[in-house]
Amino acid sequence: MGILSQLNSPVIFLICGSIVLVVALMCVVFAVRAYRAGKAIGMDVTKMKRTIVASATFAVLPSVGILLGVIALSGSLGTPWPWLRLSVIGALHYETQVAEAAAEAVGISGLSASQMTAKAFSTIALLMSVCIIWGMVFSLFTCKRYTKKLGSGAAGQEKKKSALAGFGDIAMTAMFIGLVSAYLGSYIGGFVSGEGLFRFAGSWLPLAVALVGAAAMRLFLWARERFDAGWLDSFSIAGSMLIAMASAIFLGRLG
Amino acid sequence: MNEEKNRQIYEKYLEATHRLGRLSCALTLVLLIAAPFVMGAYLGAMPDLGAFGKGFASIGLVYFVSCVAEYLIYVPMLGAGGSYLAFITGNLINMKIPCAVNARDIVGAKSGTAENEIIATLSIATSSLVTILVLALGVLLLIPLQPVLQSPALQPAFDNVVPALFGAMACKYYRHNGRVACPTLLLMAALFMLVPALTGSTSFMIIPSGAAAIGLAYLFYRRDAARA
Numbered sequence: 001m002g003i004l005s006q007l008n009s010p011v012i013f014l015i016c017g018s019i020v021l022v023v024a025l026m027c028v029v030f031a032v033r034a035y036r037a038g039k040a041i042g043m044d045v046t047k048m049k050r051t052i053v054a055s056a057t058f059a060v061l062p063s064v065g066i067l068l069g070v071i072a073l074s075g076s077l078g079t080p081w082p083w084l085r086l087s088v089i090g091a092l093h094y095e096t097q098v099a100e101a102a103a104e105a106v107g108i109s110g111l112s113a114s115q116m117t118a119k120a121f122s123t124i125a126l127l128m129s130v131c132i133i134w135g136m137v138f139s140l141f142t143c144k145r146y147t148k149k150l151g152s153g154a155a156g157q158e159k160k161k162s163a164l165a166g167f168g169d170i171a172m173t174a175m176f177i178g179l180v181s182a183y184l185g186s187y188i189g190g191f192v193s194g195e196g197l198f199r200f201a202g203s204w205l206p207l208a209v210a211l212v213g214a215a216a217m218r219l220f221l222w223a224r225e226r227f228d229a230g231w232l233d234s235f236s237i238a239g240s241m242l243i244a245m246a247s248a249i250f251l252g253r254l255g
Numbered sequence: 256m257n258e259e260k261n262r263q264i265y266e267k268y269l270e271a272t273h274r275l276g277r278l279s280c281a282l283t284l285v286l287l288i289a290a291p292f293v294m295g296a297y298l299g300a301m302p303d304l305g306a307f308g309k310g311f312a313s314i315g316l317v318y319f320v321s322c323v324a325e326y327l328i329y330v331p332m333l334g335a336g337g338s339y340l341a342f343i344t345g346n347l348i349n350m351k352i353p354c355a356v357n358a359r360d361i362v363g364a365k366s367g368t369a370e371n372e373i374i375a376t377l378s379i380a381t382s383s384l385v386t387i388l389v390l391a392l393g394v395l396l397l398i399p400l401q402p403v404l405q406s407p408a409l410q411p412a413f414d415n416v417v418p419a420l421f422g423a424m425a426c427k428y429y430r431h432n433g434r435v436a437c438p439t440l441l442l443m444a445a446l447f448m449l450v451p452a453l454t455g456s457t458s459f460m461i462i463p464s465g466a467a468a469i470g471l472a473y474l475f476y477r478r479d480a481a482r483a
Binding site: 034035066075090092107121175193206213252 | 257261264265268271272273275276277279280281282283284286287288290291292293294295297298299300301302303306307309310311313314315317318319320321322323324325326330331334335336338339340341342343344345346347350353354355357358361362367369370372373374376377378379380381382383384385386387388389390391393394397398401404408409410411412413414415416417418419420421422423424425426427428429430432435436439440442443444445446447448449451453454455456457460461464465466467468469471472473476
């Protein structure tokens with residue numbers, strides 16, 4: 001049995017599906033409790049119903065975008081694991097980056113079904129699980145104290161928020177620029193010196209695919225601004241990725 | 256009198272929400288960490304902890320910092336119930352936060368109020384359920400397509416998921432940050448060209464690359480603040 005067939009086996013579906021089901025039940029419990037509490041404290045029921053309808057409709061398009069992410073990852077990690085990761089805790093760009101770093105750490109040259117092994121997969125899955133758990137860990141240990149502290153002074157809260165939003169936002173963007181630059185730099189370096197210093201004989205495919213991805217994203221951003229289509233944001237990353245991935249099929253034939 | 260009663264009900268609700276939230280987080284953490292081991296046992300190959308440690312050292316730090324920032328910024332917006340649920344279900348930036356803000360704007364709830372707490376929880380629970388449903392339906396439809404998705408003709412596409420992602424992200428992040436992005440990219444490209452062996456450790460290179468980008472961003476931030 002090939003590795004992808006193993007990763008798509010009913011047992012793996014069952015393991016991942018059970019966790020998705022548990023989280024779905026949690027969502028139902030939180031929603032029902034919130035609705036009942038809102039009613040009990042005299043909140044307008046119409047407002048709560050409007051929230052539910054607005055949130056459900058708001059979530060449809062981004063969810064389709066997230067589904068495209070599952071498709072993008074399913075070729076190397078099988079379908080059930082990306083399904084679980086993108087239903088619970090994860091986000092497409094996080095998952096792909098962590099999976100790639102994990103693949104490198106286990107000694108395969110990248111996130112690819114042709115090199116995937118069962119050991120590599122279970123290690124990648126563990127790393128994907130652990131790398132992005134911190135929000136939950138902090139919630140588990142500090143959310144009660146943190147929300148109480150916030151509730152004790154609204155002015156302090158605003159001040160804290162604006163201070164955090166100052167360099168904090170810039171640092172986060174810079175961190176992602178650093179992350180993206182490391183990978184793009186490696187594609188450039190791989191092409192220029194991959195087969196010997198400055199021989200320009202290495203593989204150009206990853207660099208070309210990245211350029212197509214960037215061009216597709218530019219197109220999405222242009223269309224969003226030109227037609228004031230905010231809904232396109234939900235598809236820009238996944239859509240650009242799929243366009244760039246499709247280009248790899250054709251570009252690969254040229255190489 | 257009525258206000259006092261409502262306050263008591265709300266405080267009782269909040270207390271129970273924290274208990275439920277902590278329990279849910281703990282359960283989800285256990286399930287998510289156990290899953291790779293359970294799958295490993297089924298596949299006959301447990302995770303390689305040495306490789307895990309190596310991978311965590313390279314990429315874990317980046318996400319730790321990112322998670323701290325997200326936690327500090329989003330909890331005040333989402334309240335207790337919304338935060339527990341949002342950190343469990345993920346997809347914060349691309350869905351949960353805009354969705355909760357949208358719901359809050361629609362009903363006109365203010366940060367830190369009981370109304371905001373209830374609205375954010377309802378909004379995040381509903382959007383998470385929709386995502387779970389859409390993904391489950393999508394995955395169900397994907398099952399018959401597995402032979403097509405696994406065909407050799409499509410393998411170049413799946414082998415290039417990461418360059419495709421980073422190309423798209425580069426456009427998004429570089430667009431308004433050229434003065435930080437260009438020198439960082441040039442530096443990394445020069446390093447990889449001069450020391451091609453580094454290509455095998457790209458994830459480790461995120462650390463110096465991230466440090467260079469944050470350092471540059473800080474210099475520009477200080478300069479812009481001094482000018483303002």
